[in-house]
Amino acid sequence: MKQYIEFKKQRELGEILSDTFAFLRHEFKPFITIILKVSGPYILFFLISLVFYMYTVGDVFNFANIQSNSLDNFSPLLMLIALLLFAISGLLAYVFANSTAMHYIKSYINYGGRIDEFEIKQEVKDTFWSFIGLGILKWIVLIFAIMLCFFPVFYFIVPMAMVFSILVFEKRDAMDSFNYSFSLIKDEFWVTLATIIIIGIIVMVASYAFGLPAGIYSIIKMGIFSGEVDPGNMLSFSDPIYIILNIVSYAARFLLNLITVVAYVFIYFNLNERKNFTGTFEQIQRIGNTEE
Helix, strand or coil: CCCCCCCCCCCCHHHHHHHHHHHHHHHHHHHHHHHHHHHHHHHHHHHHHHHHHHHHHHCCCCHHHHHCCCCCCCCHHHHHHHHHHHHHHHHHHHHHHHHHHHHHHHHHHHECCECCHHHHHHHHHHCHHHHHHHHHHHHHHHHHHHHHCCHHHHHHHHHHHHHHHHHHHCCCCHHHHHHHHHHHCCCCHHHHHHHHHHHHHHHHHHHHHHHHHHHHHHHHHHCCCCCCCCHHHCCCCCCHHHHHHHHHHHHHHHHHHHHHHHHHHHHHHHHHHHHHCHHHHHHHHHHHHHHC
């Protein structure tokens, strides 16, 4: 039998990290399978939009085309369409993948390590617009914080990391989830911030590793290693090999984002347990029912 991992308990930083990877290791196959079932079409749409976008902007930033004045037929409208498709498809893929991951964990908790696939799909569908609205609100806050100064971003990162978990596991609406997130992190801000930063560093390093092949290929293509730089090959975004390597890189980074999603859920339950003792009360209730 698979090992069941209890989410509703207090954890230190090391336990959050170890249990995140333990959950992904034990649940990897069914977890990834249902995410691909629900969000697969949107991820595919995102990758196709990425290819279209790279081909569209490739001619604009190709040094050879600039020298030969071959951009006369360039269409700003086409580039705008490519950018919009890329942004919309990325948003849809992100929302469906993250929502499916969280509702998988919710089903996993509710059924003691088992999941209800139909229920997961239905809840992802039911919370779609809440995820969209809360996601837009979250990024407006973060962008505004960045515009104000560097340090306010650190203050807003912590509650914004918790908003989707509150939405899913407490069944609050988008605005209530947003407001409650500040109350939830009030007494555990610095520890939670440190945890989020460490998780971010781990995922970032792994993401860079998957992006290395495309970077190395670009360097080789430009002839930097040989000392003979070819301006015609600089910024060759429409190169088929470069595009394939970037597709692999983006797909890998997309899956690595799931590490962050699972870790944030563990952080949420740690904060919730320290504040409300929900898991402790449930365990006491189960013990009482068993004795009866």
